Amino acid sequence: MTHSQLRPPTMADVARQAGVSHQTVSRVLGDHPNVRDETRARVLRAIEEMGYRRNFSARALATRRTRTLGVVASNTTLYGPASTLFALEEAARAEGYLVSTVSLRRLTMETLSEALDRLSEGGVEGVIAIAPQRSAVEALAELRHPFPVVAVGTGSGAEVPSVNVDQNLGARLATGHLLAAGHRRVWHLAGPEDWQEAVDRVDGWRATLEAADVEPPMLLRGDWSPLSGYRAGQELAGWVGRGLTAVFVANDQMALGVLRALREAGVRTPQDVAVAGFDDIPESEFFAPPLTTVRQDFATVGKRSIALLLDLIEGRTPSGTSQVSIEPQLVVRASTFPYLPLPGAAPG
Amino acid sequence: MTHSQLRPPTMADVARQAGVSHQTVSRVLGDHPNVRDETRARVLRAIEEMGYRRNFSARALATRRTRTLGVVASNTTLYGPASTLFALEEAARAEGYLVSTVSLRRLTMETLSEALDRLSEGGVEGVIAIAPQRSAVEALAELRHPFPVVAVGTGSGAEVPSVNVDQNLGARLATGHLLAAGHRRVWHLAGPEDWQEAVDRVDGWRATLEAADVEPPMLLRGDWSPLSGYRAGQELAGWVGRGLTAVFVANDQMALGVLRALREAGVRTPQDVAVAGFDDIPESEFFAPPLTTVRQDFATVGKRSIALLLDLIEGRTPSGTSQVSIEPQLVVRASTFPYLPLPGAAPG
DNA sequence: GACGTCATTGTGAGCGCTAACAATTCACGG
């Protein structure tokens, strides 16, 4: 056992043991310059001996700072949110902040409000809300909170400071790539209407087609899951031979379902139908066939979000004005091109 | 703007406004029974009007409780850790606790120690360490910390209280399933030696073969990534026709790589070689072919871990003794069986 | 040798809350 049941030592205890005042102990801990080396050493020894650790709550009360940020997220087992969460925590840690997370199953006005309350009671100095559902954005703007909030994935229209990957651009990259490869039309399997990212991807897809003077074909909807992609894929298979040669799917998981459905229907990818996805999850390179997709730089999203939130906390930036946009990147693989095997190599 | 720059109101401010003492305000907030209804209403109105929120630090200082738990994890973008994290946070929230997470890139004695220090300075009352690497377990046992720690995924041998899915059983289920399907031998692509889960899965695989009087074939190693599975799959393809008909792969991501390599080598799954995985990631049902795998119940892992940690914090359980084990479950799909399409359905 | 200056250390007053106890009020029976 390494933790004892006794009341932990206080700064005053350490001070007594070292023969100094509590304030000197505080100075040593705070790296204050004006402490004699000999004194500092004595204090450090006492700290070590007694296993002293500064009390977080007392410190926070006196300084009025908790150095803790909150994050509200949903669907955190998916690659995108999980990656964003990771990047946020890492960026916050680099700035000396701790992160408290609330992971919601569903993001609604009510759950969001509860989450913010909870984080507020937890003493956070600011919150990042990963809120891709459009309903959540409005909630954010209306809700009262005693700290700044930065939204991620809400799209850039809001009155709330936000950080976003340019989804429209991503969709244009994918759609444009398919057109450039010689496909006359590109179909689209979209995400739920309620998601801003889904809307932006539809817009980018449609804009690209219209710019090329192509009439957008029927729009299909899924719910991001592989199963919904599978179902849509079954429908798409029915259009092969009737003008369907290319599909832009709004995320990689649905694209996986589409690939399976096409395969089962005897449709070859990419020879009969080319498929592109969105997200570049780690698995997509190994799909059958490897998937062309759009990569989002979640690490940058995390860093920029934390930077913006800290600016807001320190009062360096007027809130409401700041919108950060990040460029995605097209990753071309076999699902839209003749087959390319990986360079072979001996097993590690 | 919903947050003001002014110093937020204190309990005393509210008390003054409501014409009561600060203690009465505290009673109202704490749902103390002995407050007259009329008084309570007056206080609540004042709270509402002033937008008052209890100060977390002051409360924590006075009660000596932060109601915050810490979690240390690594590889949090993978399905397993992400799911565990989600379950942990949800379970903690249900108990009225907030969760502070530290996500490490690599889990070593040093990074783990830093993470615990950080959480300690953050005032957590206890920590869950998702520490599947064996090196981390030793570190945990040695490190000093002023709060209880529960390990997850370390295997049940340790002196640290821990919660684990029975990996050995999972491996026996998968291997046994392949033997029962008529395969004479089952090969194994293992995870890194440094991971306890990888070790347990190897042991379960080997034990099953030996119990059936089969000599275990050569063991292959990967690093959990699809790419390492791909490389191993290329090697495995060379053994087709020389006794290889079934492979148990230590996780689904590597299995995905194996499937691709076999496909590229012209080896059919499951007709020529059956493949089983481990984890049941959401994608695995849509692999080519859909993957037989072992499902771990992360939600239960989360709940049991939090319950154990809270027991330790409240002093209800002697630490060091508690080992919780959770049973995994075999999920049979087409990769080890004749092809089974999903029931078709109209797109949603 | 008195005095100013700087480095070093100590003192006292909160930070905003809860817990323990004290005080007051009220209802009701004798």
Place this chain on the structure above:
DNA sequence: CCGTGAATTGTTAGCGCTCACAATGACGTC
């Protein structure tokens, strides 16, 4: 009409830290 106990409210003392300021001592200067 007073005593008694329960219900209700107030008072006081910390929780363990940091901040502002005061005090001390060493050192150099004129």
